[in-house]
Amino acid sequence: MRSLLLINPNTTVAMTERMAAAAARLLPEGVALEALTAQSGAPVIASRAAYALAADAVPEIYARARGPYGAVVIGCFGDPGLEALRALTREPVVGLAESSIREADALGEPFAILTLGQAWVEMLNERVALASVRTPFIGVFAGEGTGLDMSRREAGTIAELNRLAGAAIAAGARTLILGGAALTGMAERLGTDARLIDCVDAAVRAALEAGWAGCPGPAARA
Numbered sequence: 001m002r003s004l005l006l007i008n009p010n011t012t013v014a015m016t017e018r019m020a021a022a023a024a025r026l027l028p029e030g031v032a033l034e035a036l037t038a039q040s041g042a043p044v045i046a047s048r049a050a051y052a053l054a055a056d057a058v059p060e061i062y063a064r065a066r067g068p069y070g071a072v073v074i075g076c077f078g079d080p081g082l083e084a085l086r087a088l089t090r091e092p093v094v095g096l097a098e099s100s101i102r103e104a105d106a107l108g109e110p111f112a113i114l115t116l117g118q119a120w121v122e123m124l125n126e127r128v129a130l131a132s133v134r135t136p137f138i139g140v141f142a143g144e145g146t147g148l149d150m151s152r153r154e155a156g157t158i159a160e161l162n163r164l165a166g167a168a169i170a171a172g173a174r175t176l177i178l179g180g181a182a183l184t185g186m187a188e189r190l191g192t193d194a195r196l197i198d199c200v201d202a203a204v205r206a207a208l209e210a211g212w213a214g215c216p217g218p219a220a221r222a
Contacts, residue, residue: 070211092210147182163186
């Protein structure tokens with residue numbers, strides 16, 4: 001059976017489960033999913049130090065996987081360890097941020113990233129620069145808190161995301177990336193008419209395109 005590997009480079013199993021549930025809904029019949037969580041490191045990636053730990057964890061997680069796989073998804077929006085794992089494996093490796101940014105760029109509309117945590121602003125600007133986008137990038141709009149906070153105060157997070165969406169649209173964005181594994185599944189709960197890209201959905205679509213021709217996922221919500 002063909003299979004997809006989802007790597008969560010932080011230690012929060014609930015986050016792995018959230019991403020796995022979202023990914024499973026997009027997988028075609030006959031494609032299995034294996035989701036693995038880091039055994040050491042940070043419970044949430046909210047700083048450059050935690051990002052470095054996550055990048056180190058990615059090859060270790062892959063080494064204990066059962067493979068081979070059709071493709072591998074790194075389940076952190078900053079894509080820690082992406083380039084290193086690509087150098088270590090023949091399987092296609094995709095990241096949440098890179099996949100979302102490329103999808104937004106392909107749509108051709110000015111886009112922005114909504115996320116949680118001010119520390120991510122500079123790191124995500126760097127990720128967008130690496131992608132060499134042609135579409136206007138409006139910027140990263142970051143609220144307070146982390147992905148773990150979202151699970152504790154979901155209603156407050158939705159309100160914060162709506163506020164950030166309004167600010168991004170006012171600045172000229174027409175497509176909004178929900179940047180964070182914890183934000184997967186939130187698109188239908190936001191009160192905006194902008195096009196929304198769920199980062200986990202985008203990565204699964206990219207993995208299916210890279211790993212199995214003819215297995216596209218659903219498009220981003222208009």
